[in-house]
Amino acid sequence: xxxxxxxxxxxxxxxxEAGAAxxxxxxxxxxxxxxxxxxxxxAARKVVHGRDRAERRTRRAGHGVELADYRSYSPxxxxxxxxxxxxxxxxxxxxxxxxxxxxxxxxxxxxGSASMGAVFAATGGKPSKLARGKQLVAGLAYIALSGLDxxxxxxxxxxxxxxxxxxxxxxxxxxxxxxxxxxAPVGPTDLASAVARFIAREKRRGMVVLISDLYDxxxxxxxxxxxxxxxxxxxVIQVTDPGDLDPPLRGDVELIDSETGEARSVTVTPALLARxxxxxxxxxxxxxxxxxxxxxxxxxxxxxxALDTAVLRVLRRGGLLE
Amino acid sequence: MQLFGYSLLQxxxxxGAAATLAVLLHLLRxxxxxxxxxxxxxxxxxxxxxxxxxxxxxxxxxLALLLTLLVLALLSLAVGDPRLGAQNAxxxxxxxxxxxxLASQAEEDGEPRITAIKRWAKRLxxxxxxxxxxxxxxxxxAPAPLGPFSSDAAALERxxxxxxxxxxxxxxxxxxxxxxxxLAGRNPAxxxxxxxxxxxxxxxxxxxxxRAGVAVRRIAVGTQADNVAxxxxxxxxxxxxxxxxxxxxxxxxxxxxxxxxxxxxxGDGQPIDARTFQLGPGARxxxxxxxxxxxxxxxxxxxxxxxxxxxxxxADSRAYAVLPPRKKVRVLCVTEGNRYLEAAxxxxxxxxxxxxxxGARVRFPDYDVAIFDRSTPVEPPGIPALYxxxxxxxxxxxxxxxxxxxxxxxxxxxxxxRHVVLADVNVASASRLKTQPGDAVLASxxxxxxxxxxxxxxxxxxxxTFDVARSDLPLRVAWPLxxxxxxxxxxxxxxxxxxxxxxxxxxxxxxxxxxxxASIRTPDGELLSVPVTExxxxxxxxxxxxxxxxxxxxxxxIGIDATAAPxxxxxxxxxxxxSLDRPRIPELWSVLIxxxxxxxxxxxxxxxxxxxx
Numbered sequence: 001x002x003x004x005x006x007x008x009x010x011x012x013x014x015x016x017e018a019g020a021a022x023x024x025x026x027x028x029x030x031x032x033x034x035x036x037x038x039x040x041x042x043a044a045r046k047v048v049h050g051r052d053r054a055e056r057r058t059r060r061a062g063h064g065v066e067l068a069d070y071r072s073y074s075p076x077x078x079x080x081x082x083x084x085x086x087x088x089x090x091x092x093x094x095x096x097x098x099x100x101x102x103x104x105x106x107x108x109x110x111x112g113s114a115s116m117g118a119v120f121a122a123t124g125g126k127p128s129k130l131a132r133g134k135q136l137v138a139g140l141a142y143i144a145l146s147g148l149d150x151x152x153x154x155x156x157x158x159x160x161x162x163x164x165x166x167x168x169x170x171x172x173x174x175x176x177x178x179x180x181x182x183x184a185p186v187g188p189t190d191l192a193s194a195v196a197r198f199i200a201r202e203k204r205r206g207m208v209v210l211i212s213d214l215y216d217x218x219x220x221x222x223x224x225x226x227x228x229x230x231x232x233x234x235x236v237i238q239v240t241d242p243g244d245l246d247p248p249l250r251g252d253v254e255l256i257d258s259e260t261g262e263a264r265s266v267t268v269t270p271a272l273l274a275r276x277x278x279x280x281x282x283x284x285x286x287x288x289x290x291x292x293x294x295x296x297x298x299x300x301x302x303x304x305x306a307l308d309t310a311v312l313r314v315l316r317r318g319g320l321l322e
Numbered sequence: 323m324q325l326f327g328y329s330l331l332q333x334x335x336x337x338g339a340a341a342t343l344a345v346l347l348h349l350l351r352x353x354x355x356x357x358x359x360x361x362x363x364x365x366x367x368x369x370x371x372x373x374x375x376x377x378x379x380x381x382x383x384x385l386a387l388l389l390t391l392l393v394l395a396l397l398s399l400a401v402g403d404p405r406l407g408a409q410n411a412x413x414x415x416x417x418x419x420x421x422x423x424l425a426s427q428a429e430e431d432g433e434p435r436i437t438a439i440k441r442w443a444k445r446l447x448x449x450x451x452x453x454x455x456x457x458x459x460x461x462x463x464a465p466a467p468l469g470p471f472s473s474d475a476a477a478l479e480r481x482x483x484x485x486x487x488x489x490x491x492x493x494x495x496x497x498x499x500x501x502x503x504x505l506a507g508r509n510p511a512x513x514x515x516x517x518x519x520x521x522x523x524x525x526x527x528x529x530x531x532x533r534a535g536v537a538v539r540r541i542a543v544g545t546q547a548d549n550v551a552x553x554x555x556x557x558x559x560x561x562x563x564x565x566x567x568x569x570x571x572x573x574x575x576x577x578x579x580x581x582x583x584x585x586x587x588x589g590d591g592q593p594i595d596a597r598t599f600q601l602g603p604g605a606r607x608x609x610x611x612x613x614x615x616x617x618x619x620x621x622x623x624x625x626x627x628x629x630x631x632x633x634x635x636x637a638d639s640r641a642y643a644v645l646p647p648r649k650k651v652r653v654l655c656v657t658e659g660n661r662y663l664e665a666a667x668x669x670x671x672x673x674x675x676x677x678x679x680x681g682a683r684v685r686f687p688d689y690d691v692a693i694f695d696r697s698t699p700v701e702p703p704g705i706p707a708l709y710x711x712x713x714x715x716x717x718x719x720x721x722x723x724x725x726x727x728x729x730x731x732x733x734x735x736x737x738x739x740r741h742v743v744l745a746d747v748n749v750a751s752a753s754r755l756k757t758q759p760g761d762a763v764l765a766s767x768x769x770x771x772x773x774x775x776x777x778x779x780x781x782x783x784x785x786x787t788f789d790v791a792r793s794d795l796p797l798r799v800a801w802p803l804x805x806x807x808x809x810x811x812x813x814x815x816x817x818x819x820x821x822x823x824x825x826x827x828x829x830x831x832x833x834x835x836x837x838x839x840a841s842i843r844t845p846d847g848e849l850l851s852v853p854v855t856e857x858x859x860x861x862x863x864x865x866x867x868x869x870x871x872x873x874x875x876x877x878x879x880i881g882i883d884a885t886a887a888p889x890x891x892x893x894x895x896x897x898x899x900x901s902l903d904r905p906r907i908p909e910l911w912s913v914l915i916x917x918x919x920x921x922x923x924x925x926x927x928x929x930x931x932x933x934x935x
Contacts, residue, residue, distance in 0.1 A: 115360040129360075215361035244360060254354040257362035264362060265354055266369060275368045283364060 421517020
């Protein structure tokens with residue numbers, strides 16, 4: 001029988017065991033991981049069929065070279081874009097609109113609450129959900145930076161949030177890794193508040209990838225809806241642990257919430273475990289249903305899944321890469 | 323309610339200890355293992371659903387402890403074996419003496435008497451209970467309790483089934499004294515003896531039993547008493563011809579009718595003789611089976627009555643004896659060469675002959691007998707010796723020769739001269755030996771002794787005063803007879819006889835080893851280990867037959883002491899068993915155990931929520 005361990009808020013003993021059982025955080029971004037990132041970038045490049053760098057077209061009319069549309073001239077418009085040929089034919093002042101070529105703003109939001117750091121000792125050897133989340137962030141960031149996109153990273157937490165402002169260039173990956181190393185699982189989950197702060201801070205709209213276990217007592221619906229209303233292209237990655245679904249528990253135990261420290265005495269029996277499993281599946285189904293309803297792609301990544309497999313699967317199926 | 327197992331104090335002590343342990347475990351259990359989970363609200367939902375659906379799941383922990391203590395109380399009480407309605411019932415301790423001695427082997431109507439005895443014993447064992455705790459004692463020469471006092475009738479019945487009869491005569495008095503000691507301090511008490519009806523208890527013992535308040539009952543088993551027994555059976559080799567032997571057989575008709583019996587002698591399992599005897603009522607007869615040429619070791623006598631009803635005890639109709647083994651005689655011939663001497667010594671296979679030249683260095687203690695041919699040793703040999711024409715010496719002084727002596731005087735009655743004819747033996751000359759005090763002249767001429775026996779240095783000797791090579795004695799039958807008789811005569815001095823052993827007595831048997839452990843194979847094939855002390859083993863057998871000491875292979879015959887066997891009882895068994903019965907009282911321990919199981923099941927299912935809806 002194993003037991004669950006969780007960082008800061010949980011019992012001291014449980015916290016100590018968590019450290020022993022989970023993968024060493026320092027080893028998350030070692031040389032092997034960097035090689036894995038490189039291969040991910042190569043694989044991602046194959047997926048997009050050799051597209052040129054930063055050639056993402058936006059619907060914004062801008063200063064590109066390809067004609068996108070026409071519209072009537074309004075005072076204040078740049079008269080250099082007036083199509084005089086059209087005026088000669090139609091005697092109407094029409095303004096040429098061009099597709100603006102610009103880089104994509106990719107924001108990676110990582111849930112840094114305590115529940116993300118919890119891992120069962122009996123499932124030793126696997127990374128925690130936070131560790132897996134960090135690896136996902138690093139992988140996605142590297143792929144985006146390789147495509148000359150602007151990448152910003154935000155570790156969502158109740159206190160001071162670690163974040164990296166929008167940056168470009170492949171070399172920024174080291175800044176990303178340095179930032180992720182500092183992220184520790186702390187405090188309760190409050191995605192709605194954290195997302196509100198992010199929206200207020202991020203003026204430029206773009207793609208947002210929310211990476212979380214989606215264990216939020218207030219519900220994740222508010223956070224997702226807020227991002228949608230702010231016109232972000234949202235993707236949600238739910239990080240799961242096998243122990244979340246089938247906790248290796250049996251007998252008389254006192255359950256402690258890893259975030260709130262709240263305790264509950266219980267005798268764990270197979271029947272109770274079955275009920276718990278059904279509750280977890282219902283919780284996941286509810287979130288999945290909400291995301292489907294709101295047309296928000298939801299991806300699930302398990303901690304026992306290989307990182308490259310997980311990233312590519314998410315990229316392919318989720319449309320993060322075309 | 324009365325406790326028949328542990329006393330009230332013991333029950334309380336057991337409960338106290340168990341309850342303390344239970345409370346400690348409860349306290350340990352109350353300290354639950356703390357386990358952190360990522361999202362408690364999911365568990366809360368599950369538990370809230372369960373709490374709402376199961377009333378029993380809300381049972382507090384103190385109630386669980388209470389249930390545990392209740393279970394322990396029930397089990398502790400069960401250990402006390404409480405009975406209802408027994409407040410005024412007196413407990414009678416009973417010792418059941420079961421005769422498993424020699425008499426119990428008597429066969430009546432084709433059934434051993436022990437079967438009937440065990441049948442009665444089982445019926446008595448069935449009466450055992452809280453009011454009649456009973457002890458079973460198997461009795462033969464010594465009482466052997468089969469267990470302590472027990473109220474478990476089934477267990478006692480099983481013990482009865484294991485009883486096997488022995489060949490030992492039953493010591494009824496000793497058995498009753500044992501029972502009296504076992505019942506000391508227990509009142510009321512009773513002794514029930516089941517077995518041979520013959521024999522009364524000594525008045526002194528009866529008085530002791532009466533003073534102790536012990537009632538004595540006897541269930542006499544046995545309807546027939548006619549018996550013919552082999553009372554004596556012994557074998558020995560003839561002293562002067564140890565290739566032949568004789569047997570002594572003693573018979574006794576202990577019945578009240580005349581009996582015709584046939585006794586068959588078996589040597590190593592094969593019949594070698596059979597004789598028929600007519601024995602009147604109470605008659606005793608002894609008969610010698612003489613001149614038996616039997617080369618084996620195991621001798622057995624089997625008696626069979628023409629009318630089986632005249633001999634109901636087969637155990638004493640068989641007897642066993644062992645012929646003492648012939649020991650090889652190691653002979654040292656000190657001679658410069660004497661063909662006649664060496665040829666004569668080849669006649670007996672039990673002679674192991676070594677030849678040495680006079681003056682050669684030899685170890686005399688390695689031999690049983692020495693023969694000095696025309697020589698004498700420098701030192702006394704330390705073993706019996708035959709001297710042929712010894713030269714004059716301190717031991718055999720001579721004052722000249724006797725020319726052409728004749729055997730004028732011969733002591734034919736002497737064992738050395740048995741069947742030896744010397745009358746017309748021609749001798750060239752003989753030494754005129756000067757005999758010493760204590761010497762016996764066995765043959766002589768008018769001029770002096772020719773054959774002398776006596777002792778030198780405390781050991782026997784025989785001396786022939788002439789050189790056999792210068793006579794015609796070697797050409798006669800008398801020569802080898804004289805040699806063999808002489809060597810046998812030396813051997814007779816050691817008088818090796820096989821002792822007679824009987825069952826129940828300690829048999830001491832000499833073995834070659836001085837210390838260590840020897841194995842004895844019983845007639846049943848069982849191998850016993852016995853210590854060897856000072857060159858002998860001591861053991862006591864409880865059944866007759868041949869016992870073999872290994873690895874030497876030496877046989878020991880153990881027989882039945884028929885003279886000590888009790889006379890068999892006669893008469894139908896009449897005993898009112900119901901008079902010994904006691905009222906039955908219901909047992910509560912099984913009910914208490916069942917109640918405890920019910921409580922355990924309830925606690926398990928309810929409190930631990932082990933069932934899944």
